[in-house]
Amino acid sequence: MKLIIDIGPINVIDIRGIDLNLLVSLDVLLEEANVTRAAERLHLTQPALSTQLARLRRIFGDPLLIPSPGGRGMTRSARAVELTLPLRDVLKQLEAVVRQQPAFDPFADTRHFTIAASDQAIAVLGFQLMQSWAEHVGPGVQLAFVLAEQSTCxxxxxRGEIDLLIGSERMIPAWTKARKLYDEHFVFVQRKGHPRGLAPLDLDSYCALGHVLVSTSGGSFFGFMDEHLQSLGRARRVVLSVQHFTLVPELLARTDYVSTLPSRLATRYRDVLDVFELPFEARGFSFFAAWHPRNQADPGSVWLRERLAQIAADWQGESR
Known part of the structure; x- marks a missing residue:
């Protein structure tokens, strides 16, 4: 480990030859003023430590330790005395840096988090995270949500512009670290008081109604449910196509259109929508939180992931 360090008012030296082991050895040598005892403390042989002392003498241009006038042991040179306290302080600081474990205190630290997510993930998970945010952080921790765009994630x-990406498996880059938050399935929704009534939904009725389709790529009238229907030799009547899930509940509440939405999103709007199971088998999907591998052990990132996972696990449709 190479170390560049200021150890006090000494002459300019070539610091490229100084490494941590040499400085640790110098600290013990200056304390013991005896090569044999210092070698025992450092678990080195005496010749090995003598070699290090010779290197240190060349680096500092000073003998550092000289034979004692009494013939026993060694005496620190004036330069060595000058180095002793600054060197000890620096080594203690280095030890503190090495031993210090990274930590994140959401009530005391300052941090800005950015989560990229689809509008449905923001409506379901993000809303609850924001709703409870003040209970779990202090004034120095901020949270931003941005819409996830697969092409720029x-x-x-x-660039470190986003801390987490929330999305289905299709949105998560393979090289990221990821954690599954929950499994999702689709349901049929209509406004309360819809002319269709509350009878169980059959496939013929489903196909005949006017549907609002969510096309996240924009403008398509053929989606995930249409793939399923096509495999059954059926097709539904898609009347409107929008790009955001959160537009649909308000639109349905004011029209006789219907839609197929993820269940957690639909349940959030149960005060204006009636929810029914689909009249055919349809694949669901899973939502994941993904992060850059460099943030795997970052305490702040770990804390945010745990908060989000807890919200996903505790989610209740009646909590709004």
Missing amino acids: VERFE
Whole structure:
């Protein structure tokens, strides 16, 4: 380990030859003023420590330890005396740095977190995270949500602009670290008081109704549910296509259109929507939180991931 350090008012020396082992050995040598005892403390042989002392003498341009006038032991040179206290202080500081474990205190630290997510993830998980934010952080911790764009997530991760990405498995880059938050399935929704009534939904009715489709890429009238229906030899009547999930509940509440939404999102709007199981089998998906590998052990990132995972685990449809 190479170390560049200021050890006090000494002459300019070539610090490229100084490493941590040499400085530790010098500290013990100056304390003991005896090569044999210092070698025992350092668990080195006496010849090995003598070699290090010779290197230190060349580096500092000073004998550092000289034979005692009495013929027993060694005496510190004036330069060595000058070095003793600054060197001891620096080594203690280095030890503190090495031993210090990184930590994050959400009530005392200052930190800005940015989460990239789809609008449905923000509506479901993000809303509850924001709702409880003041209970779990102090004034120095800020949280921002931005819409996830698959084409830019990699670059934003690399630049450190986002801390977490929340999305389905299709949105998560393979090289990231990820944790599953929950499994999701789709449900059919209509407004309360819809002319269709509350009878169980059959496939014919589902296909005949006017549907609002969410196309996250924008503008498509053929989506995930249409793939399922196509495999059954059926098709539904898609009337409107929007790019954001959170537009749908308000639109349905004011029209007789219907839609197919993720269950957790639909349940959040149960005061204006009736929810039904689909009249056919449809694959669900899983939501994940992903982060850059460099943040794997970062205490702040770990804390944020745990908060999000706890919210996902404790989620209740009636909590708004």
